[in-house]
Amino acid sequence: MKYLLPLMMNHIYKQSKGICTAYAFANAYEKLTGIILTEEEIWDLFKESGGSDDPSEREGAISYPDILTTAKHKGLIKEFKKVYFNPAIYIKKSLAKAQELHEGKMAIFNALEAYKKNYAVVLGIWVPSGGLKLTTTGYPLAGDLKGYHAVHLYRIGRDKRRTVYIVENSWGPKWGLDGLFKMTESDFDRMVREAYIIIK
Numbered sequence: 796m797k798y799l800l801p802l803m804m805n806h807i808y809k810q811s812k813g814i815c816t817a818y819a820f821a822n823a824y825e826k827l828t829g830i831i832l833t834e835e836e837i838w839d840l841f842k843e844s845g846g847s848d849d850p851s852e853r854e855g856a857i858s859y860p861d862i863l864t865t866a867k868h869k870g871l872i873k874e875f876k877k878v879y880f881n882p883a884i885y886i887k888k889s890l891a892k893a894q895e896l897h898e899g900k901m902a903i904f905n906a907l908e909a910y911k912k913n914y915a916v917v918l919g920i921w922v923p924s925g926g927l928k929l930t931t932t933g934y935p936l937a938g939d940l941k942g943y944h945a946v947h948l949y950r951i952g953r954d955k956r957r958t959v960y961i962v963e964n965s966w967g968p969k970w971g972l973d974g975l976f977k978m979t980e981s982d983f984d985r986m987v988r989e990a991y992i993i994i995k
Contacts, residue, residue, distance in 0.1 A: 813857035815945040816917075817841040818965035820862050820993070822947035823915035824871060827995045840865055859919060859945065859991050872993050878902040879990035899990065900983075906992045907951055916948040918962065919989040927964070933972040935982055943988070949975060 817840050821832045832840070844861040863875040879899030906914040923938025930936060947963040960978040968974045978986065 813846050814838075814841050815965060816857055816859050816862045816919075817844070817846070819917045819945040819947045819963075820859075820866060822949075822963050822965060823917050823993050824866070826947070826949070827872075827913070827915050827993065840869075843869075859917060859989070863991060863993065872995060874994040876992045876994070877989065878906075878992050879987065881984075881988055896984075902992065903948070903990055904951060907948070913995045915993045915995075917991050917993065918946050918948050918987055920944050920946060920986045921988055922986070927976075929971055929976050933975070933977045935976065935978065935986065940986065948990070 814837075817837050820840070821837050825831050840862065841857060844857050844865040846857045846861075859875075859877075863872070866872050867875065879896065879902070881896055903916055906916055920943070921940035922942045922944045923936075924941040925938065926942075927944060928936045928938075946965070949961045949963040952959050952961055954977070958980055960983055962976050962978060964971060964974055964976060966974065
């Protein structure tokens with residue numbers, strides 16, 4: 796399957812709980828504008844949203860609303876909207892919830908349709924406690940989903956006649972498929988907790 800590589804792959808040099816949301820936003824912002832935020836700018840955004848690089852203050856993760864609200868106040872984006880929320884991964888969904896999740900997926904598809912330049916999508920995903928590991932073809936390995944991670948939904952494509960979500964991580968180009976990984980519809984339903992559309 797062919798896919799476009801990002802202009803640049805951000806990498807987390809200093810670990811801190813919640814910083815992945817800032818990096819996911821930075822990757823989405825790069826797609827929207829072609830502007831690459833520096834490491835310092837990303838950390839400034841993180842700290843202005845309530846994050847800290849002090850090891851003793853890493854208990855509270857910084858959420859997407861925190862990061863996106865700060866980005867909006869700074870004039871980096873025009874608006875953002877939560878379009879998908881699935882907190883009950885292990886609970887059988889009602890028909891109403893299934894319809895709500897389907898509509899959320901459609902909103903994501905519409906936002907990325909024809910590579911619209913004014914829209915980007917970031918995801919909050921469940922990951923195994925041992926970390927996000929991939930098969931040799933770039934799909935997530937199964938595991939007990941306990942951790943949370945933030946990523947940028949780079950695009951949606953097709954692979955062997957099935958829908959595939961191409962996702963940009965923030966762990967450098969040597970990780971995964973040049974810094975990317977793929978999710979099937981089943982992976983999406985199993986792993987994605989929330990999705991936000993960002994409007995430039």
